[in-house]
Amino acid sequence: MCPSRGRPRLFNLERPLLLFILAACSASAAPSNADLIQYLGGKATGQSLKTPAYTLTLLANDEKVLVSYSYDGAMKEVGWMAMGCGTAMTDADIVVCWPNKDGSWTLSHRSAPSTVMPTLIGTANKDTADSSGSLKIVRKLSSSSQTDSPAVVTFERPLKLGSSYKGKGDAYQLQRAINQPLIYAYGAKNPGESAQDADLVQHALDAMGGTYLDLSASFSSSSSTIDPPLTPVRGGSGAGSTTAASSENGPTTEASAATSSATASSAGLTVPASTSGSSAAAGGAAASTTGSSTTSSAAGLMTYSNLIFIHAVCAGTAWVIFAPCGALCARYARGPPGTTVTRFPWHFDV
Template structure:
């Protein structure tokens, strides 16, 4: 059982709502199996002698142990819900003075084990004389795939095996050094729990999963990972409908905000809140703003994440509530996502301990008007943002902003970043300088809009040199608009990208769009063909291979998709794809037997048998299938021996895909593949509801 839950409160005419705690994933009534380690059966070996063990899982990681004589083998395993930086466990019930084992991987494939202790809830330091010495167990280490794990052995002690008190912690930022005393950024989640190591192992030799994992965050009456409050109904064109539902959900929104404001035991359970402020039923929003402000003040002692999305015509703006947030939780807030329009708000200066800061222009980087907005900002106002980012540089490890703002930031702020997303930029003037200071970057995304000149393409090619970004594990470069993949400068850029990516054994995620070029009279090809075999740990891949999908592109596609891929995104056009080409394409997809998530974007949405054929006979391990904006989970059949057509969940509603995140996908790799990028800015196409004849 998962230890954390989401509370979805989509009020004031959102698509769905609930006042009670619901499972953190809601896929039209179907909750898919966890994409992390699956719960094992309760059948255990009948004998009570020999090795024993146990396993518990929290939202982000699992801890398992096997007792064999005087030694315990512990395994720390990521569930894949978030990016792995480091994992830890300690032998006690609180952080203070508890011996800890902290582990992380290094760029050379090695694993560091650091035994530490802390006097309180501060960064633990190396313990030169731990009560029990632990050592890395490489037989339990697996660094590839979306669920990496670390293992170590440690002598047993006098603690009863049936109830071993432990603490656990999961960090999303790798220390970037193999040294045992390397600096650690604060964990994303942690908590105390107990593990029963007295149970016989399964017949497979694995420990039995406890039926109810107790790894809920410390002091939470209920673990609520996130709260979503929606004011107004989101839709692509801003249209409002379903007045009855909107009134009903309006009352629910008020109820939940009142509960937060007046019931401290409920408020203290909430760690993250997302506000979606859209066009509302009424012209004003005075009461709603006051109620929301009061609820936010009640969350001041516990809230770590605040995210705000707003429609340009909404009567509610973040500027009305930001002062209250800044006053009550400025020094403690860890993650902040705001629309770019508020970047000159003086309240931003109160936030001093941010780990993640997003000044974004929407989930999919719709840049209309925002580049101009940045350009019109007075230098004196821009200095405020520069100072805010600079002030948070010691804690900040994830920054998201448009290029027009990134280029104006002090170079020193990039030195400690681990994730940098440059969204919706029409210029690349400062790219070379930024990349030159990103020595700690693990995850780098560059999303470009507009028609880019040959000079811009050349600038990108020069910035991406092989020795840059040495710690890279995720790389995304996307041209949202046509960048003319047949030009010589685009060919040069792809060649430089191939050289930049060569032999990066730590790279796990890659998204390149477009990933091909085609000279007049020649078939499509790509210099990435030679690079793919040098990326042995690549599991997440996004490619645009152009149109039409004929033989040359099918051959290219087959060469570019490695057998290790578990998540695949393809942007291509299947217009008039005849059956022999359909067969070839399906053979390519099905031959990649590890694919668990497949998403195909064809902006023309042609009528084709291919969609139905893939839906009727998907790859064997497929869990999630998407075509354009329509996404469905695959139902697992209760009896695998039965030969029947696959069953699919109801499709994700449009608002769910629009504001998608790792908690929706249940997998950080899958969410990364869709980060900042849906295929079309034509919202009428992308977000239109399917008609009665729609296949999906």
């Protein structure tokens, strides 16, 4: 017997093991910007927003939109993640996703008449598609192992939902334009079942909020996440307009003066009273107009970090300057010792 015959047999055992390890490593890797863009045919517009709940990415081509939720933790730690098209929870078009123990994801398409638990749109099913048949999970762009971190779920939807869609409100029809109103939320408690109409435990107030998305912004494999704008921003571009130099921190695209004018007059964000404790970061972009075009520039003042800084400055000024001055004024208003001070009533009769 040739002594070298045992070596090929050992190699035959090592090769499948190596392939298994490589496949496992590949499966645990979160989808990149390039993966999302490739799925849409190699070119897309949109943005990636770093919300307090999770990272939300929406990319679009002329026909469909790819939506990706990325939670900074393992798949087994995820409760539920949700996004809604609209300025408030009432009548928003809401998509909730949560992981199951078998490595699958549930896609639950819902709506709510007020700030109550959203209920299912259509009839529940056990497919990767939602109950309306308009949305579906993209498995190859979603996590599938309980240890995958970050935990990512991606689904696709048409840019324009069909006439048979039974959702409420008017914000569910997306456009490749600036200032698409969105809400988002995260619930720490997993429903514990895969049924699309499963009950949801309410999210915390610091894990929800509202924002605006520029679905026309230039997007590439090197684009980074940005702070979610709390109010409508100026600038951006409509689909098909000429694109100027792009920026990783926000849209720097060219739009018509009419689009800019409409954007500047758009209504502000409305958040339900029960969710006013949102800690959503805020961002914006200033715009400069030249001729018939508008180009967005640096981020605006209304960012979460700037608000914290302004609050600290105002609080410090109040305690260091105004509080001592108020005490001194009260002391000297009494006059010298033994002086009688006339005290006036808090109201006057007319």
